[in-house]
Structures are given as structure tokens and as C-alpha cells.
Amino acid sequence: MDSRVRHITKSVTWRIIASATTFSLTLAFFGKAELAMASWLTAIETSVKIVIYYFHERIWFKLSTNLNSKMRHIAKALTWRIIASGTTFILALLLFGGHDDALEKATWIALIESILKMAFYYAHEEFWYRINLGLDDRQKESTP
Template identity: 55%
Template sequence: MDSRVRHITKSITWRAIATATTLTVAAYIQGGISGSQLGLLAVLDVVIKLLLYYFHERFWFNLKANISPRTRHIIKAFTWRAIAGLTTFILVVWIFNESQGTLEKAGWIAIVETILKMMFYYGHEEVWYRINLGLDNRKINNQYD
């Protein structure tokens, strides 16, 4: 099976967890969010980050570095959180630009979701490390997702 199937599936599962977290944190901190604002945040969050995550996965799959799985998971978590946190901040500022204190709230949303998602992402990586979907030859080729 092609590793791209793995990365697409992995991207979708992470995006579901991450978008639910973003929407929950944004609704709690921002308060008074209209349904259209929340819907726009959800759609843009899914589309933009799904694409970014896919390319992040492809980069890490093709990286030929000899590092332990736990270290790799931690590094991947930090690099992804930097990309995703900045994306969330930009989306929140753009969508809620007419709200008072938008920059401060966007900052808090990005900080809180970063902390939560670092934990969730590490767990997601640990689970996917144990799943061989798309890695039929993992043991033979000594490949790692």
C-alpha cells in the first residue's frame, strides 16, 4: 500500500481532533461568536491546515535522519505546532477583526490551543507509530512514518 494513503488518513484523523480543539478554545475565549464566524473558522482551519499537515508529513517521511522515535515525535510536534499556531492566530485575527481585543484574544487562543494540541499531537504520533497502514515494508526497509 502506498505511504500517501497513510499520510492522507493520518492527516484526516489529526484534523478532526485539532479542529474540534480550535473551535472549542476559540468559542470559549472569544465568546459571542456567531455561527457564521465559527463556520468560517472551521472551514478555513480544516482546508488550510489539512494541506499544510500533508506536506509536513511528506517532509518528515522523506527526511533521512537517524533519530529515536520519541525524539522524532517531539520534534514533529514542535514544528507542526509552530506552523499550526501561527495559522490559527492569523485566521482568528482575520475572522474576528471587528471584535474588541482581537489581537489579545487571538494570542490567547493560539497559546491555549498550542499547549493542548502539543499533548494531543504527541499521543496521535504514538498511536500512528503502532499502526502499519501504508507501511507494508516498514520492518524490512527500516522506514519510519
């Protein structure tokens, strides 16, 4: 099985977890009256981030480091969190820019999601590290 299938599958599973988190946080900060806007933010964020995450995975897959698996997962989580939280902040600010305290709310959403999603992402990486889906080709390539 091709590693690309693994990365696509990881991208989809991560987006489900991450989008549900963003949707919940957006409703918590902007209220249920903004259900439609929270849905739009989640839909746009999902579309944008699934593409970005795929390339993030491809880069890390090709990157050879001397990091052990736990340190690698932490490094991946940090790089992804910087990219992803920045994207969420910008999208929330663009969509809710007309609201009172939109800057403050977008900032809090990005900060809280950073903490929550770091933990979720680490657990996601640990799970994917333990399964072999899509790694058959990688193991063959590394064998002389």
C-alpha cells in the first residue's frame, strides 16, 4: 500500500477531530446564535487545512531526523500547531470581523485550540505510529 494512502487517511481522521474541536470552541465563544457562521468557519477551515496537513505529512515523511518517535511527534505537533492555529485565527477574524470583540474571541479560540489540539494531535500521532497502514513501501525502500 502506498504511503500516500496513509497520509490521506491520517489527514481525514485528523480533520474530523480538529474540525469538531474548532466548531465547539467557536460556538462557545460566539454563541449558538452564530451556528451558521461556526459551520462556515469549520467548512472553510476543513477544506484549507486538509490540503495543508497533507503537505505537512509529506514533508515530515521525507525528512530524516535523528529524533526518537516521541520527540518527532512533539516536533510535528509543534510545527503543525503553529500553522494550524494561525490559519484558524485568520479565518475566524475574517468571518467574525464585524462582531464586537472579534479580535479577542479569535485570539482565545486560537489559543485554547492550540492547547487542546496539541494533546489531541499527539494522541493521533501515537495511534498512527502503532499501525502499519501504508508503511509497507517505506520498509521495503529502507531495506538494502
